[in-house]
Amino acid sequence: MKLRNLVFSALALGTISTATITTTADQTFAATASTTMSLDTTMYAARDTAVYTAPAGNTTGQTLTSGTAWHVSSKQIVRGTTWYEVGGDQWVKGADLSTNPIATALDTTMYVVGTYGAAVFNSPYADRQQTGQTLEKDSGWHVSGQVTVNGETWYEVGGGQWVWGPDMSADQPITQTPGIAMTATAYDPRVLGNYTFGYDTVAANLSVFPRGTKLNITFANGTSKDYVVRDTGTFAYANPNQLDIAMPNSQALQFGRQSITVRVIS
Known part of the structure; x- marks a missing residue:
């Protein structure tokens, strides 16, 4: 949030006009005002706030936009009303400012x-x-x-x-399907002469996981990896709760048969 400071200079960007209309209140407010208290703090416009030429003076025609931050240099109380100075001879009512940022x-x-x-x-x-x-x-x-x-x-x-x-x-969380306990074996599609899709492929019973289904598989050692159902095999029709996971032959030989947890991603 940009901190703003009203200054007594018509050349500065965003400053309030320094034209002052002398009124009876401007001339006499000092007689009823408390001693000016110097401040060096930031306050926030609680609403679109009128700016005055002096405490209990005349309005300048300018306003502070609601929620904007301002440097406050002094404070006076006139006839029970608190006033804050936000620039040279530029004053606002205390009730229109807040010490906290505005939502x-x-x-x-x-x-x-x-x-x-x-x-x-x-x-x-x-x-x-x-x-x-x-x-x-x-x-x-x-x-x-x-x-x-x-x-x-x-x-x-x-x-x-x-x-x-x-x-x-602001992003709606993705609802995750619960994990499904299954068993898995492994194969190397290169050995079978079918390396069309690579090693992120699983063969599955297509009535359980249709072709193109994305799966996250958690292995017995706790690691997990994402795969896509792109293949099937005769084993899958007789073993709908088993997957055959593509991987290099050296890994497939060591994989054996193990329990896995399968979660559908999409």
């Missing part, structure tokens, strides 16, 4: 990607506390607001309910 509205669906779900907080700001609720991993939620606090993004998933940005994603 922007959203209307979208996001999904929980946090490993343990997403903890829910009552605020995105420094005083935030967990509510005790957790959004389930892979669940989808309507997001109504977004704010960046100290470089971290937070999303509002309900009235005053916030979750940490990295725990959410």
